[in-house]
Amino acid sequence: MIIDSIQNGIVIDHITAGKAMELYNILGLDKLDCTVAILKNVTSGKLGRKDIIKIDREMELDWDLIGYVDPTITVNIIHDGKLVEKRGLKLPERIRGVLKCKNPRCITSVEQELPQEFLLTDPAKRVYRCIYCETEAGK
Amino acid sequence: MENLIDIMQLSTEEIDELVKTGCDIMEHPAEYAHKCDGKILATLFFEPSTRTRLSFESAMLSLGGQVLGFSSAASSSASKGESVADTIRVVSAYCDIIAMRHPKEGAPLVATQHSLVPVINAGDGGHNHPTQTLTDLITIHKEKGHFDNLTIGFCGDLKFGRTVHSLVAAMSRYTGVRFVFVSPEELKLPRYVKEQYVKSKNIPYTQSTCLEEVMPELDILYMTRVQKERFFNEEDYLRLKDSYILTPEKLENAKEDLRILHPLPRVNEISVAVDEDPRACYFKQAQNGRYIRMALIMKLLGIQ
Numbered sequence: 001m002i003i004d005s006i007q008n009g010i011v012i013d014h015i016t017a018g019k020a021m022e023l024y025n026i027l028g029l030d031k032l033d034c035t036v037a038i039l040k041n042v043t044s045g046k047l048g049r050k051d052i053i054k055i056d057r058e059m060e061l062d063w064d065l066i067g068y069v070d071p072t073i074t075v076n077i078i079h080d081g082k083l084v085e086k087r088g089l090k091l092p093e094r095i096r097g098v099l100k101c102k103n104p105r106c107i108t109s110v111e112q113e114l115p116q117e118f119l120l121t122d123p124a125k126r127v128y129r130c131i132y133c134e135t136e137a138g139k
Numbered sequence: 140m141e142n143l144i145d146i147m148q149l150s151t152e153e154i155d156e157l158v159k160t161g162c163d164i165m166e167h168p169a170e171y172a173h174k175c176d177g178k179i180l181a182t183l184f185f186e187p188s189t190r191t192r193l194s195f196e197s198a199m200l201s202l203g204g205q206v207l208g209f210s211s212a213a214s215s216s217a218s219k220g221e222s223v224a225d226t227i228r229v230v231s232a233y234c235d236i237i238a239m240r241h242p243k244e245g246a247p248l249v250a251t252q253h254s255l256v257p258v259i260n261a262g263d264g265g266h267n268h269p270t271q272t273l274t275d276l277i278t279i280h281k282e283k284g285h286f287d288n289l290t291i292g293f294c295g296d297l298k299f300g301r302t303v304h305s306l307v308a309a310m311s312r313y314t315g316v317r318f319v320f321v322s323p324e325e326l327k328l329p330r331y332v333k334e335q336y337v338k339s340k341n342i343p344y345t346q347s348t349c350l351e352e353v354m355p356e357l358d359i360l361y362m363t364r365v366q367k368e369r370f371f372n373e374e375d376y377l378r379l380k381d382s383y384i385l386t387p388e389k390l391e392n393a394k395e396d397l398r399i400l401h402p403l404p405r406v407n408e409i410s411v412a413v414d415e416d417p418r419a420c421y422f423k424q425a426q427n428g429r430y431i432r433m434a435l436i437m438k439l440l441g442i443q
Contacts, residue, residue, distance in 0.1 A: 103244065105242075105243060105244050105264045105265060105266075106243065106244050106245055107223065107241070107243040107244060107245040107246040107248075107249055107263075108245070109243070110243055111222050111223060111224075111243075111249070113222075114249060121335075130245070131245070131248065132244060132245020132246075132248055132249065133244035133245045133264075133266055134244075134266065135244075136331065
């Protein structure tokens with residue numbers, strides 16, 4: 001399968017196979033009017049299989065958010081058809097406004113205008129905890 | 140500006156200093172009687188708790204300060220739907236320090252983000268209760284003379300018992316400590332507490348469902364109440380509430396210098412017959428709470 005190379009834009013590479021749609025949705029790429037290509041299950045020497053997203057436009061990305069979804073990702077910035085920046089990611093220390101605390105006893109369950117914020121407490125196990133009640137994200 | 144939301148915010152040096160000041164206040168109360176003249180403590184209790192509130196108020200009055208506040212959400216503007224942030228913005232303009240209890244976890248942290256004065260967490264749901272832990276620590280130190288090389292048994296509700304989690308965390312920083320966790324299967328210490336404060340620090344521990352079996356090993360026995368308000372389901376509460384009751388018979392094999400602590404209030408988990416035992420410390424512990432809160436109020440107000 002041939003996908004055109006891009007002149008000015010972003011290639012999100014080495015996405016764990018199956019995670020491209022999650023990333024597409026969480027980054028709000030559905031709102032873009034430029035060409036966005038999602039490649040699933042691409043053969044990869046490093047990962048076996050991987051997903052790739054190509055965005056045919058230069059734009060600001062939420063690096064923390066991408067790192068949270070999948071820290072194995074590499075982001076390539078393309079300008080005038082050339083690779084100008086290659087960026088590896090890591091798990092962000094804090095995540096704001098993405099995850100929602102599910103603890104019914106948390107203050108955020110009654111005061112819903114409070115900003116939702118999670119802190120990385122165990123990088124090895126990728127555990128994030130609510131800054132208010134310390135409940136693990138997703139639990 | 141300093142706040143106290145979680146006991147782990149305090150270094151062991153700061154805890155030692157607070158315990159030292161608390162003990163000095165016990166010995167020489169008159170020297171501290173005017174330390175907070177002209178200062179006001181606001182006790183904002185969105186959830187009723189007679190003893191913690193009275194302990195804070197007694198502490199401030201003993202320092203020469205004054206007290207204002209409310210003792211339930213119904214008597215505050217929270218009943219009209221005011222947010223924690225707004226309540227704190229207003230109240231912090233009327234006082235020099237706040238002690239706050241709230242049924243929702245994390246509410247005191249929200250308070251610190253909007254307060255003009257130091258905030259002390261006086262309990263937020265099943266989450267943190269740092270001044271109870273300070274009370275436990277000053278009692279252990281006063282009775283044993285040190286924090287190192289102690290075997291500490293925790294009995295009862297170790298799952299929802301916030302005082303247990305905080306004391307495990309605080310004691311995990313001392314050397315030669317050993318933990319013994321005694322609870323029914325359903326109320327075991329949460330895995331994350333064990334991982335974070337016990338396993339990751341290679342602290343030796345045992346888990347048991349039988350109190351008598353582990354009794355001879357203990358230097359400290361920390362009893363807890365199985366709290367009705369922590370259960371969503373009444374059936375579970377009724378089934379588990381009488382699981383672990385301390386009686387004089389169960390103490391027969393205990394060490395002579397064992398010390399029994401309990402955050403109070405007690406329901407029936409310690410038989411009243413144990414109250415006469417010289418190893419029972421829980422009422423002394425409640426008294427110590429006043430002195431350590433005095434030390435804490437002084438520290439957060441920057442008073443020497």
